[in-house]
Amino acid sequence: xxxxxxxxxxxxxxxxxxxxxxxxxxxxxxxxxxxxxxxxxxxxxxxxxxxxxxxxxxxxxxxxxxxxxxxxxxxxxxxxxxxxxxxxxxxxxxxxxxxxxxxxxxxxxxxxxxxxxxxxxxxxxxxxxxxxxxxxxxxxxxxxxxxxxxxxxxxxxxxxxxxxxxxxxxxxxxxxxxxxxxxxxxxxxxxxxxxxxxxxxxxxxxxxxxxxxxxxxxxxxxxxxxxxxxxxxxxxxxxxxxxxxxxxxxxxxxxxxxxxxxxxxxxxxxxxxxxxxxxxxxxxxxxxxxxxxxxxxxxxxxxxxxxxxxxxxxxxxxxxxxxxxxxxxxxxxxxxxxxxxxxxxxxxxxxxxxxxxxxxxxxxxxxxxxxxxxxxxxxxxxxxxxxxxxxxxxxxxxxxxxxxxxxxxxxxxxxxxxxxxxxxxxxxxxxxxxxxxxxxxxxxxxxxxxxxxxxxxxxxxxxxxxxxxxxxxxxxxxxxxxxxxxxxxxxxxxxxxxxxxxxxxxxxxxxxxxxxxxxxxxxxxxxxxxxxxxxxxxxxxxxxxxxxxxxxxxxxxxxxxxxxxxxxxxxxxxxxxxxxxxxxxxxxxxxxxxxxxxxxxxxxxxxxxxxxxxxxxxxxxxxxxxxxxxxxxxxxxxxxxxxxxxxxxxxxxxxxxxxxxxxxxxxxxxxxxxxxxxxxxxxxxxxxxxxxxxxxxxxxxxxxxxxxxxxxxxxxxxxxxxxxxxxxxxxxxxxxxxxxxxxxxxxx
Amino acid sequence: xxxxxxxxxxxxxxxxxxxxxxxxxxxxxxxxxxxxxxxxxxxxxxxxxxxxxxxxxxxxxxxxxxxxxxxxxxxxxxxxxxxxxxxxxxxxxxxxxxxxxxxxxxxxxxxxxxxxxxxxxxxxxxxxxxxxxxxxxxxxxxxxxxxxxxxxxxxxxxxxx
Ligand code: FES
Ligand code: FES
Numbered sequence: 001x002x003x004x005x006x007x008x009x010x011x012x013x014x015x016x017x018x019x020x021x022x023x024x025x026x027x028x029x030x031x032x033x034x035x036x037x038x039x040x041x042x043x044x045x046x047x048x049x050x051x052x053x054x055x056x057x058x059x060x061x062x063x064x065x066x067x068x069x070x071x072x073x074x075x076x077x078x079x080x081x082x083x084x085x086x087x088x089x090x091x092x093x094x095x096x097x098x099x100x101x102x103x104x105x106x107x108x109x110x111x112x113x114x115x116x117x118x119x120x121x122x123x124x125x126x127x128x129x130x131x132x133x134x135x136x137x138x139x140x141x142x143x144x145x146x147x148x149x150x151x152x153x154x155x156x157x158x159x160x161x162x163x164x165x166x167x168x169x170x171x172x173x174x175x176x177x178x179x180x181x182x183x184x185x186x187x188x189x190x191x192x193x194x195x196x197x198x199x200x201x202x203x204x205x206x207x208x209x210x211x212x213x214x215x216x217x218x219x220x221x222x223x224x225x226x227x228x229x230x231x232x233x234x235x236x237x238x239x240x241x242x243x244x245x246x247x248x249x250x251x252x253x254x255x256x257x258x259x260x261x262x263x264x265x266x267x268x269x270x271x272x273x274x275x276x277x278x279x280x281x282x283x284x285x286x287x288x289x290x291x292x293x294x295x296x297x298x299x300x301x302x303x304x305x306x307x308x309x310x311x312x313x314x315x316x317x318x319x320x321x322x323x324x325x326x327x328x329x330x331x332x333x334x335x336x337x338x339x340x341x342x343x344x345x346x347x348x349x350x351x352x353x354x355x356x357x358x359x360x361x362x363x364x365x366x367x368x369x370x371x372x373x374x375x376x377x378x379x380x381x382x383x384x385x386x387x388x389x390x391x392x393x394x395x396x397x398x399x400x401x402x403x404x405x406x407x408x409x410x411x412x413x414x415x416x417x418x419x420x421x422x423x424x425x426x427x428x429x430x431x432x433x434x435x436x437x438x439x440x441x442x443x444x445x446x447x448x449x450x451x452x453x454x455x456x457x458x459x460x461x462x463x464x465x466x467x468x469x470x471x472x473x474x475x476x477x478x479x480x481x482x483x484x485x486x487x488x489x490x491x492x493x494x495x496x497x498x499x500x501x502x503x504x505x506x507x508x509x510x511x512x513x514x515x516x517x518x519x520x521x522x523x524x525x526x527x528x529x530x531x532x533x534x535x536x537x538x539x540x541x542x543x544x545x546x547x548x549x550x551x552x553x554x555x556x557x558x559x560x561x562x563x564x565x566x567x568x569x570x571x572x573x574x575x576x577x578x579x580x581x582x583x584x585x586x587x588x589x590x591x592x593x594x595x596x597x598x599x600x601x602x603x604x605x606x607x608x609x610x611x612x613x614x615x616x617x618x619x620x621x622x623x624x625x626x627x628x629x630x631x632x633x634x635x636x637x638x639x640x641x642x643x644x645x646x647x648x649x650x651x652x653x654x655x656x657x658x659x660x661x662x663x664x665x666x667x668x669x670x671x672x673x674x675x676x677x678x679x680x681x682x683x684x685x686x687x688x689x690x691x692x693x694x695x696x697x698x699x700x701x702x703x704x705x706x707x708x709x710x711x712x713x714x715x716x717x718x719x720x721x722x723x724x725x726x727x728x729x730x731x732x733x734x735x736x737x738x739x740x741x742x743x744x745x746x747x748x
Numbered sequence: 749x750x751x752x753x754x755x756x757x758x759x760x761x762x763x764x765x766x767x768x769x770x771x772x773x774x775x776x777x778x779x780x781x782x783x784x785x786x787x788x789x790x791x792x793x794x795x796x797x798x799x800x801x802x803x804x805x806x807x808x809x810x811x812x813x814x815x816x817x818x819x820x821x822x823x824x825x826x827x828x829x830x831x832x833x834x835x836x837x838x839x840x841x842x843x844x845x846x847x848x849x850x851x852x853x854x855x856x857x858x859x860x861x862x863x864x865x866x867x868x869x870x871x872x873x874x875x876x877x878x879x880x881x882x883x884x885x886x887x888x889x890x891x892x893x894x895x896x897x898x899x900x901x902x903x904x905x906x907x908x909x
Contacts, residue, residue, distance in 0.1 A: 010846040017854030018842040018861055020789020020829035027788035108783075109753065109772070195793050195801055195889050196855040244791070244855025245889050276794045470853030470890045637849040645852065645891030672798035672887070680880045680893045687894055 003489035005479050005701055008637030012475040012494060013242065013468065024244050025199035025214050026273045033201060034063055036262060036272035037111035038255070039101040039118045040281075044127040044350040044665025045140075046093050051101055052119040061110035065118055066102045066262050076228045080220065080252045082159075084147055085316040085353070087228075087257045092125070094142060094315030095352050096666045097281025099255070104262050104270055127350035127665030128157065131289055131312050134349045142315055142348035159317060159346040162325040164593055166401045167304065167339025177295030177303040181376045185368035186732040187715075188658035189287040189312070192357050193677050194469075196244025197279040200256050201271040202263035208235030211260055214243045216250045216467045217507040222499045224253045225260055233499075240497040246469040247649070248356030249283035251509055252319055277670040284659065286311040286320055286346075286354035286361070290368035296376050300387035304339040305332040309365050313346045314353035321346040323354070326441060326594055327361015329400075333369055334410055334439040334603055335391040336399055350665045356509060358649060358708050362440045363715065367733065370436040370716030374723065384720065385418055385435050392437070395696075403441070404598045408629040408704070410437070413692045414605040417627040420688050421607035430614075431622065434720025435607045438712030442705050443510040444596030446586035448517040449503035452481055452524035456575040458564030459491040462521055465505025466496060466513040470645075471707055472638040473513045477521050479634060480700055484525035486552025486563035503581075511705030514634060515599060516584045518700040524582030531578050532563060535570030600697055603629040604709035606647070608684075610721035617741025619655060619722060624684035624714075631697025631704035642707040643689040650714025651684070652677050655734050758822035762787070763831030771818040778802045778813035780821075781828060789829035789858045793887075800886030803859040804828045810866045812885075829858035832865060840906060841865055844899035852890035860886045864900045873904055 003009045016022035053065035068075055068088050075090045077083045089100045101118050105111035128134045128142060134157040141157060148154040153161070174180050201212040208231055215221050218240040225236045243250050255272055263270045274282065288311045295303030309328050313320035328344035344365075359366075377384040392414065393399035393406035414437065418424075421433060451463040462481050468474040478492040495502055505517060529549040537544040540556045548555040554566045567578070588596045609623040626647045633639040656676050660668040669675045689710070695702025715733055723729050728743045755770045762785065771780050778795075781787045781804070791801035795814045802813040805827040832839050841864055844850070851857050860883060867874060867882035874882065879897045888896070 008849070011849075011851055013854075014846040014851055015838070017851045017857050018838060018845050019833045020787075020858040022854050023788070024791075024855065026792060027782075029786065109774075193889055194853070194855070195791070195799060195887060196853070197793060243853065245853040247889070273792070276799075472852070641849045641852055641890070641892060641895060644894055645889075648891035648893070649889070671796060672794035673796055677887060677889060678891070679884050679887060680897065681884045683880075683893055 003479065003482060005483045005634050008635050009475070009489050011472060012478045023241055024196055025201060025212050025241055028201065028212060030201060030269050030271060033269035033271045034104040034106060034266055035108045035111040036259060036270050037103045037115040038099040038278065039103065039115050039120065040097050040099055041093055041120060041122060042666065043124045044093070044096040044129065045125045046122040047125055048089065048091060048093065048100060049121040049123060053101070055119065056103060056114035056117040059110050059114040059117065061106035062114045063104045063266060065114065066104065066258070066265065070265065071261060076257065078224050078228060078253055078257055079317055080319045081321055082317045084143060087261060094350055097278060097352065099258065102258060102262065104266055124664065129349055129351055129661045129665045131310050131347055134312070134347050142350055157348045159313065159348050160321050162328060162344045163342065164329055165341040171339035172304045172306050172341055178298040179296045179376060179379055180293060181372055181379060182293040183372055183375065183731055185290045185292065185371060187288045187364040187367050188653065188733050189284050190653045190657045191280050191284045191659065192247040192249030194245030194247060194249060197274045197276050198250065198254060198282060199273040200259045201269060202260040203269035204263060204267060205237060208237065209260055209263065210237040210239060211256055212239045213256050214250050215240050216243060216246045216469060216509065217252065218497060218499050219465060219504050220507060221253050221256055225257065228257050229260060237500040240467060242497065243467060243469040247358045248360065248509065251356045251507065254282050276672060280667060280670050280675070281352050284352045284354050285357040286313050286323060286364070288312065288364035290365055292368045292372040294372045294376055296380060298380065300377065300380055300382040300390050302335060302337045302391050305337050305369065307331045307342045307365060307369065309344040311344065311346050311361070311364065312349050314349060314351045316353045318353040318355040320354045323356060323361040328365050329594055330362065330439050330441050331365040331369060333366070334393055334399065334437050336393050336397060351661065358646060359440065359711050360510065363712050366438050366712045367715045370713055371719055371731065374434070374716065374720045375729065385414065385423055388437055389414060402592065404601070407601055408603055408696060409692065409694055410603045410629060413603060413627045413629045416690055416692065417605040417607045417625045420625040420690060421609060421623060423607065430725060431609060431611045432721045432724025432726070433607065433609050434717045434724055435605065436713035436716035436720065438604045438606065438709055440602040440708055440712060441598035442600040442602065443512040443516065443586055444594045444598060445588045446512055446516045446584065446599065447504070447506045448520040448584045449505065450517060450520040450524050450582040451503055452521060452528060452580045452582065454485055454528050454567060454578040456568065456571055456577055458487055458567055460485050460487045462492065462494045463502045464494060464496055464517050464521060465502045466517045467508040468496060471642060472635060473517065475638065476514055476634045477517060480518055480521050481525055483551055484522065485528060511602060511707045512599070514703050515697065515699035515705050516586065518703065520582035520584035522582070522700045523584065524580035527580035528578045532566055536566050539566065539569055600704045602704070602706055602709035604713060606710065606713040606717040608717040608721040610718060610725060612722055612725045612740060614744055617737035617744060619718065619735055619740060621651065621684035621718065623686045623688065625688045626710040627690045627692065628706050628709045629692045629704065630706045631699065632693050632695045632702040633691055634701065634703055639691055639706060640689045643710040644687055646707060646710035647687060647689070647714060648678050648683065650711040653733060654715040654718045656736065658734055756819050758819055760821050761825040763827060773819055775818045776814050777816040777818050777821050780818040781813060787828055787830050791855055791858060800859040800863060801856055803862045803886065805862060805866050810863055829862055832861060841868065841903045844903045845896065848895045848899040848902060850892050850896040850899040852892055856886060856888045860888065860896055867900065868904055873908060874900070876901065
């Protein structure tokens with residue numbers, strides 16, 4: 001199997017994953033750890049009158065019950081955008097599952113029994129769980145105005161508004177277009193459902209603290225804890241073993257500050273492993289209602305896009321408002337649109353704080369806009385693929401006027417998908433085809449350091465702060481180092497997930513790691529290559545400039561010397577090693593609406609063939625084609641796995657997934673029995689992934705980020721296939737059998 | 749500690765070794781594997797028998813260890829993920845998972861491998877549909893299903909001869 005860049009060797013870290021040896025946070029042995037259980041209420045919003053821990057503390061084995069009374073006042077708050085989330089609810093709970101107290105006990109059993117015995121006297125208050133309820137005049141405020149002093153919106157549930165647009169305002173008037181299509185679309189609340197529930201552990205560590213977490217962003221967590229605990233960064237060590245799936249839900253701090261405070265109070269380790277139900281209550285994707293007005297010329301080219309998207313975020317902002325701003329920003333899609341107006345609002349509610357989730361706000365608007373484009377194509381009698389191609393941005397087009405121009409040959413991906421689905425060929429009766437394009441802005445800023453050590457025997461250690469949560473960063477970074485330094489892949493170790501050892505990395509998100517950390521590791525390897533070049537010059541007595549070091553080889557005149565040979569002789573008797581430091585920055589641009597332009601775009605075209613059962617409303621996906629523009633696949637098998645995974649996850653919110661809330665703001669379908677995600681029985685009959693490689697990305701060897709794109713256009717492509725098969729148009733997700741059946745029944 | 753908790757002695761053969769231990773009557777087999785025997789390869793996710801992350805083989809049949817009380821396992825023979833590789837060598841099935849890209853984050857994988865192992869024991873020559881059905885109780889949010897199916901079919905083929 002080919003280990004080099006461009007090959008698909010066995011996953012680095014794969015052995016532990018198939019043998020059960022891989023240690024996730026919940027697997028770490030800590031015999032002296034106290035077990036933590038959260039105390040929560042049976043409603044979303046309540047005024048807390050009192051908390052009585054007497055009975056709970058009588059349970060044998062219970063050490064203490066943490067309540068706000070034991071926390072500093074004012075209670076520390078945190079959050080990546082706004083510091084609005086308290087360590088424990090103070091005065092009022094704001095979502096179903098928000099902890100009001102937490103028990104620490106010697107055993108899980110004792111902690112669980114005691115948590116049930118903590119007596120919380122409370123008064124349930126009306127909760128706001130829908131956009132309509134949150135936006136109505138006089139709606140209860142989720143966050144009091146004191147949380148955001150000086151903000152004119154702070155007397156409403158609108159946390160922030162994001163406006164982007166270009167072209168003249170008059171260009172959006174209806175009479176400028178031959179056809180205007182206007183519709184409202186709904187996207188449901190769904191949850192990440194990583195198979196690994198979130199888990200945390202903390203322990204005092206000399207004059208500092210060590211915290212284990214399933215977190216994606218260990219360095220970010222380190223900053224949060226350092227501020228809250230008043231400790232220098234050097235005294236806060238975050239250990240983040242490879243997460244068991246994350247999908248954005250593990251980006252930011254959740255209960256780590258609580259667990260850290262409890263460890264300091266206990267003077268010994270404490271651990272909190274969430275149940276799946278608690279994880280559902282901790283993270284989700286924002287629901288959205290999106291109104292789209294699209295103006296078309298009669299030839300199908302766009303006149304304008306006018307988009308108003310309300311995202312229902314949760315009780316605390318987490319990163320949700322950034323999701324709204326960044327996700328809605330490329331809302332017009334991958335097209336040339338002469339005039340655009342996008343208004344996106346983040347609307348607070350008494351629900352689980354929504355956060356990052358694969359696609360980062362793009363799937364919601366994409367669902368609406370691509371579906372509206374399909375409606376326009378039908379109304380104009382133009383083939384939906386043809387209409388899209390007429391508008392598609394070509395390489396170099398400044399399709400979002402103040403951002404990175406189109407950075408790929410996207411038409412190629414679209415044509416490949418069309419070919420693979422058999423676009424335009426005859427269909428069996430009862431079947432239909434749909435197609436949609438998706439786009440996502442890559443990271444707008446970034447900073448990734450890395451260290452690479454070439455050891456005396458030619459083996460390599462890479463230190464990279466990326467989290468490998470399944471996307472395979474460990475493998476790709478190892479491939480780069482192996483290739484550049486001429487080591488076999490098994491001789492490369494990648495150290496991640498320890499802030500005391502690994503240099504700073506901003507975060508693992510926005511499909512950035514191959515590009516940003518990949519380049520950082522590449523730079524570190526190049527530094528080592530430069531040292532090898534001087535070594536070789538010395539050893540062979542030639543000018544440095546005549547020596548070339550590349551991809552594992554030192555070229556001295558027409559001699560090709562393997563790197564380890566030069567290394568061993570060059571290091572001499574004392575041995576030692578060569579150390580390279582990598583740094584990759586994506587600078588911010590304060591003038592840009594997102595604070596920086598896109599490092600790259602993820603483009604994907606998804607094409608679906610589906611059959612609809614008219615009796616039951618069941619949709620069978622016959623063929624699902626997904627084609628991403630990836631620049632260069634450093635590991636093609638991993639690219640395919642990420643695209644397949646994103647496609648299947650997209651089918652989840654398209655066909656089956658959604659939270660159901662009751663009036664008290666409780667999630668009614670908590671857990672795996674009532675919230676279904678795709679299993680091996682829910683797959684398309686055929687799932688075909690392909691990729692376009694033009695080596696035109698900013699990452700190593702021309703790679704681009706990927707792994708979210710294939711999720712984005714799934715819903716619109718499936719709905720278009722249903723429309724093609726039945727003539728019925730559905731604008732609410734998920735496309736459950738009941739919904740499809742009802743739409744067929746009510747068809748005019 | 750919780751001394752009022754009732755405990756009972758049980759004896760189970762785990763991956764070929766007989767283990768005699770006292771277990772709390774309300775603890776599941778998964779609790780005992782993970783907490784008492786430190787066999788953490790079987791994972792905890794849904795705890796209601798829906799995800800398959802805790803799949804083990806009990807007297808030849810796959811069960812969700814989160815649904816079985818430890819006392820019910822008294823006198824049985826168990827195979828867990830820890831029992832499938834021998835002396836650091838992957839079983840052909842485990843190797844196939846890696847070669848065909850059946851593993852991403854890995855959290856569901858012990859359960860998948862155990863289910864697949866049991867499937868091939870019962871049915872050495874499964875069809876694609878048999879495999880899809882055989883692993884239907886094992887959720888994979890990373891979406892490795894196609895690759896897992898491939899790995900299982902290839903393993904069956906290779907051992908078919
Ligand atoms: S944890 Fe046992 S089936 Fe999910
Ligand atoms: S590999 Fe991540 S859940 Fe299956």
